[in-house]
Amino acid sequence: MARPIWTGNLSFGLLNVPVSLMSGTRGTDLSFRMLDARDRKPIRFERVNADTGEEVPWKDIVKAFEYDKGSYVVIEKEDIASAAPETHESVEIETFVDADAIDVRFFEKPYVLVPGKRAEKGYVLLRETLKKAKKIGVARVVIRTREYLSAVMPLGDALVLVLMRYPQELVDPGEYKLPGGKASAYRIAPKELAMATELVDSMASAWQPDDYHDEFRNRLSEIIRKRIKQKGKTTKVLEAADEVEEGTATNVVDFVALLQKSLGEKGGKTGKTAPRQTAKATAGKAPAKKAAKPRKSA
Incomplete structure (x- = not known):
């Protein structure tokens, strides 16, 4: 069973709802280790001094900010602690905005808020109020020692908290040359x-998220399963397909x-249209040449 990231309070106005902050995502990436190609032994990375080449123990490592090329200012643990938020394990809603008022680019990572024991009434009250008012809450949330901007919104029976990016993290599309006008x-x-x-x-068609899968991961997983079955035999790393050559663009x-x-x-x-059948724009480019098939491994 998943463990809460923390257990604290969801606050709005004078109301406090005991909640647990639970992860809203699941890691599915395949993890790889780096090996020495000569004997298939794991490669170990060491912390070494750039000048002497000597290994540096953890106790002698400090954090520093490079404010100019080759110039550093050391940041002590006390400095980081003093910058950390005073409140911990809490979600403090500061305001409520229209559900469609926030640009989707601000949303980053979802979490699920789960009510504590005998806290269901306050939880449902906020959830149903947000649904009826078509609002979402803009809040500050502390995770470990870092404070994040976040949005609290209803999703079915749940209250979902989504970490948000700050405005300075976003690139203004106007910085790029875009085709404006009618x-x-x-x-x-x-x-x-x-x-x-x-x-x-x-x-x-209606949005059916289960229709979409990480096909690259699925294919790579199948390759790994085959490699495991072949363990003990002579194997070779799959060779990548030749790059696709594009034709000359035309207007x-x-x-x-x-x-x-x-x-x-x-x-x-x-x-409903299957994900792999979605039409792709071809304007501005001639058809690309077909990629060469990868060579079979021995």
Whole structure:
């Protein structure tokens, strides 16, 4: 059974709801070790002095900030402790905003808030109030020694806390060269827009997250299973496929033909589209050459 990250209070106004902060994600990445290719022994990384090459024990290591090339200021443990938030193990809601008011780029990592014993009433009160008002709470949450900006929102029977990024962490899209203005400025005809809309409608379906899987991880897991079965035999690391070569880009694109072909393949039917069948934009590039097949391992 999963253990809480901490058990504390969810506070809004003068109300405090005892809750446990639980992880809302599950790690699924495959973990690899680095081995010496000559004898398949693990490689050990050591902490060494950049000048002397001598190993440095943990007790002699300090944290420092490089404020200029080669110039450092040491930050003591007391400095970090003094900067840490005074409150611990709490979620303090500071304000409530419209549920659709926050740019999706601000949301980062989800957690689940679980009510403590005999705290169900306050928990459900906040959950149902947020649903009815269509609001989410903007809060400060302390995890270990770090304070984060977060959002508290209802999700079914749960209250979910999502860590948020600060504004300075986001890049303003305006820093990039983007095609602004109206569609007519790019010679997009009403017929093209209508056909593109029809294509989107024909590919529309209800969001079914279980339809999507990490296919790379699944394929790599299968390769690993085969390697384990072959353990003791001569094996070779799979060789990567040759890179796909792209053709020369062109600005001459028949959007109507592409849309008609896409609609023809869909047969004009609506309904769920398998993830692997999602249409990809091809405007601006000639078709890429087919990648060479990877060579079979011995």
